[in-house]
Amino acid sequence: MEQLRRYLIPHFVFIALIFIFLLTPLPLLSKAEQNPQATTGQSPLTVAESSNFTSTSRYTDVMNFIEELQKQSPLIRVETLCISAEGRAVPLLVIGKPVPSSPLELSRDRRAVLYIEANIHAGEVEGKEASLMLARDIILKEKPTYLDKLVILVAPIFNADGNEKISPTNRRGQVGPENGVGVRYNGQNLDLNRDSMKLESPELQGLLRNVLMRWDPILLVDCHTTDGSYHEHPVTYSWPLNPNGDSSIIIYMRDKMLPAINKNLEEKYKTLSVPYGNFVDSREPEKGWETFEHYPRYVSNYIGLRNRLSILDENYSYADFKTRVYGCYNFLLTILDYCYSHKDEIEQLLYTAEQKTILRGLNPSPEDSFSVEFEVKPLKDKITVRGYEMEVTPREGTWPLVKRTDKKKAYTIPYIADFIPKRGVPFPFAYLIPLPDPEVTEKLLQHGIRVERLTKPVTLEVQSFRLKEITAEPRLFQGHRMNSVKGEYFTEQKEFKEGTLFVPTAQPLSNLAAYLLEPESDDGLLVWNFFDRYLVPQWSREPQTYPVRKLLKPVNLVKESVR
Ligand SMILES: [Zn+2]
DSSP: HHHHHHHHHHHHHHHHHHHHHHHOOHHHHHHHSSSSTTTTTEEEEEEEEHSSSSOOOHHHHHHHHHHHHHOOTTTTTEOOOOETTTSOOOEEEOOOOSOOOOOGGGSSSEEEEEEEEOOOOTOOOOHHHHHHHHHHHHSSSSSSSGGGTTEEEEEETTHHHHHHTBTTTTTSSOOOOTBBBBSSSSSOOOOOGTTTTTTHHHHHHHHHIIIIHHHHHHEEEEEEOOOOSSSSEEEEEEEOOTTSSHHHHHHHIIIHHHHHHHHHHHHHTTEEEEEEEEOOOOOOOOEEOOOOOTTTSSSSHHHTTTTTTTEEEEEEEEEHHHHHHHHOOOOOHHHHHHHHHHHHHHHHHHHHHHHHHHHHHHSSSTEEEEEEEEEEEOOOSSSEEEEEEEEOOOTTTTTOOEEEEEEEEEEEEEEEEEEEEEEEEEESSEEEEEOOOOOHHHHHHTTTTOOOSSSSSSSEEEEEEEEEEEOOOSSSSBBOEEEEEEEEEEEEEEEEEEEEEESSSSSSTTTHHHHHHTTOTTSTTTTTTTTTSSSOOOOOOOOOOOEEEEOOOOOOOOEEOOO
């Protein structure tokens, strides 16, 4: 007893302090309730998970989540994709085992790089949640198998400025999250999924400089949410659609890769998916299922022009938020499964496409052409869309009222997604630009296109385009009055001064170079007003010759490279 008293008295203060500590409610507890695993050293939860799928992450939530992952694993590193217009550092996660400190390290091993992009439209948020969950689940797994062969880049919050404008009034038709989502546009009021050709946003410029040109991913996945026609598939998808890209890539993705992913997604992950589209006529779904446009201003189409794989992921906005997040998560897993088991095959496909592209530019034949007009036709095989029976009520003097019933119905129907060249123009040996225009030069370099400069004057026979008609769209679109032109081609002998820009087509990005520079291209620099000041002479209304000339046959010239 005496011993106990002797022990207790000197320790009284310490024991009392322990009691006080135990009885005082800790501020940490309330945080732990919001995010039960955050303080226990276990894997962090996304805002979607911890809010029971009623909320989506804000920028700081994303950054905190990433920081927590970095604390827990050496397999992740963070780079900055860009600084947004409103000043936010847009994170790019680099995940690998070991995580490469730069792409140069990858020259020593055989790992391939994949890139997952989410939240490009910041009202379409499940990709952001799913890609964060995916990053966590890969790196904190005991055996992250994917990382034996793959380095995974993730941009979970590509449009950070749009994300921070979260409001429950945005995208009202979408089923959750109840506490709101961000907006479609970035901090400059630009739609980032229309900016791939003109590259006017820090986000797209960052994508080029810090992802595509730096890491050269074999595949880009761009995560979105779609509304439109009613159906049962939480996940819809597309391959690159533009036929000016190498056809082997389109065919491989359309006929092999994505059908395999679709099958695996349903069998292994119990998630339904279907190629992206809408019913041509919702009153009569039997008429067919139609995809979106072929323009490379869309990121997924643009990547095809660069001879790389891309998948457009469009999650279905009438599915609830939790279903969409898990649908997207499972889709990303299935894509990783496929790339893991087909890495060598994909690399071989891309290598062959690239070699073919370069060789064609060395000596283009008369059959080599660049398409300036397209038509879209049904693919050979029909697809099955799990939709609903539709109820059509005629209304006098206006369109009939179309409503979906609750009765499910599968429609096996034509899929209108085969873009076919309707009119082509000769594919040249090179483009010559006799303009000291820094903006045009910069744009080509931003895309990673090889540009050279004549160091001696030369006279060449070239094909030129005499403009007859220039029509600017009366309605502004993405800050532009887009041009369309009419005219005629003619051959001329022309002197080109020292300093003339020379863009050879014997390079990996020649399909893209042609798309930017051809006079009749439907998504090129002429369309996006980069050549406006050169189209009409001073003091005249008559259009003049389009400044970019086409050199159809190979000629040896003295040049230096432009950087
Ligand atoms: Zn979208």
